[in-house]
Amino acid sequence: MSDKADRTRDPAEAISANGDERSLLVKPPTLAMLESHLAPYAAHSAQSRGRRFPEAPPSARTEFQRDRDRIVHSTAFRRLEYKTQVFVNHEGDLFRTRLTHSLEVAQIARSVARNLRVNEDLVEAISLAHDLGHTPFGHAGQDALNECMQAHGGFEHNLQSLAVVDELEEHYGGFNGLNLCFETREGILKHCSRENALRLGDLGERFLTGKRPSLEAQIANIADEIAYNNHDVDDGLRSGLLTIEQLSHVELWQTHYEDARREHPQLDGRRMVHETVRRMINTLIVDLIDTTRRNLADSAPRSLDAVRAAPALVAHSGAVAAQAAQLKRFLFRNLYRHYRVMRMASKARRVIRGLFEAFSEDPRLLPPAYQADDEAAQPRLIAHYIAGMTDRYALKEYQRLFVINDS
Template identity: 70%
Template sequence: MDGARPQSERPAGVRWRAPHAADPGASRGRRVAERSAPTRNEFQRDRDRIVHSTAFRRLEYKTQVFLNHEGDLFRTRLTHSIEVAQIARSIARSLGLDEDLVEAVSLAHDLGHTPFGHAGQDALNECMRGHGGFEHNLQSLRVVDELEQRYGGFDGLNLCFETREGILKHCSAANARRLGELGERFLLGRQPSLEAQVANLADEIAYNNHDVDDGLRSGLITLDQLLEVELFARHARAARGEFPDIAGRRLVHETVRRMINDLVVDLLDETGRRISDAAPDSVDAVRAAPALVAFSDGMRVRSAELKRFLHRELYRHERVMQVMARAREVVHCLFDAFIADTSRLPDAHRERAELLGPRAIADYIAGMTDRFALRELQRLGLPGAGEPWPWAGV
């Protein structure tokens, strides 16, 4: 069928809809029923609500790898989410999937992320041990279901089931049981829509490649080191073969661009093959099938090598670890201060803490940007508030 043809055989830029694509006219609906919009379908409406949300704007000042003050050109959670959406939309268009749904999921997937990247998440999870823990993926769902306050008729953004399904990439059995219909697939071993699967792997493509770019820009990893990693080295050689005098940032950008293209084309071809074999004729058939959006075995090996390199040489670099250790201290200090005395919270959050306990405090801290968390540390007069931060990048 046409949806299974290799990427190279499809006409570029042509929009078409596969029978197994999510259909905004056949959505499972919203938690609170609403009248349809006159100018937008349901998934377009979800995307627009996400873009206009407070949580989305906060992503501009939330860490990806390097803190916001370390440089104007490093990625933030916002620029990362935009890059994920761009890659995901391109993939969705080639596969005949719903571009608006895949964009909505991509833009929303990090809405619940804490300040200070994964260090902030780990610290908040430690603080919430004994209170249900903390996981940014569940927090993203909590943001769109409860925490955004923009509408008179409901809490949250009241997104479609399909968008919420895509946001929830991971979930424990205990949490899944509390989520009703949305959690069923984790208990039954079923898959989300193809659009959700695409957004998940577009996230992986985006962060691996932009972390290479940011790592080189920071000076914490070098071009010579990366030339020992097959996926990078292959495309650097190709770039130099086509442009013998290329060097510096131009070589980096040309190599990263080729890596992204290689990953996307591989994913399209492998996914097309799997769709052809499974022949799903509906979204329900997709949910009952094994995962259909995937890389080839060879690409998974090459991608895993790059991930190991980044983890070893960038994420675990001594200078990054020093910054992240300080970030964890900030989160712990804020949480401990608010737990000890909820009167130190702003009025609205204090009222929620009196009703919900530690979960409301976790909500407040998770919603902070990096710089707001530091301002709160100063406002409260907590230890270390005036200390200079270690720097990871140059």
């Protein structure tokens, strides 16, 4: 064939005819190709229960990739940078925030998902979204806001995360929220009362029937615990609220600390802490993968529906679960109930209660978007406003309302 004739051919056809690997760049992979590695019990995009508002399918990514991308670009996700994990934002630059925690959860969850051949994009989307509804000041803020909302249905942060992705984000012309897939929304909702389950319809059905969510949701849930337990050890030591001597009574820590010292006798200080914590995380991840594989082999689910009907399949072995539980109890007693943490939590509760009471007494103090014409709807709008605040914004709002500045 002449050069002239070759130049008139379609480039994609010419590349394909020549067997050039670059044809993959011209002909993008299909959805089936992108998810061809997944096990039959995984969540497949093509089998999703869909979105609340129908949309044309994405052209260059899967439905769950689209969910992940929408979460990353959301306003609520950016706010996580300035929301507390354990230590309030102004206490130090190196402590975990809700953002760094969410990224760590996603990394752990993706590693587990890849080894089990389930959907990494879905497990990442759930992991990145699981704390979007968290209040400022961590669990102290959530507890205070829940107390304020007792007469109005209460407050729970994973229900608030669902409200964020379903209603509160304002990025799209055709709908409120992010319009995520059912499977992503299901994974965000880890706990739910019977009353809320009835209100949520299909999304709350499993809480009424005793069924399980997808494996991806189960993985994200345990990855959350692995991340915060181990990294709270790191932050606790960095802050000086925990000591290595205290941790010597915790089996999971001490086993890996002694191993690290034998292998690296020259290390001390922060590097030894990092070496120990990374070994703890690795043990928990490997055990989770191995135990879940055995559970899957025993249960042999052939579909996502079979996973939902089975007992919880993502789990640690008995021995490792006991070690993780001991670590969790240790952190509760020695870190979360440390007097310095309790002092900050007490201040946080006063800030949240003060804001809620001030806005309830006079809703005109609120930005117009959070002022309701219906008096019964006002408390929930106040909760939405407060829950969306970062730590430092909540402190500034409190000062604006209660502190008279002479300058």
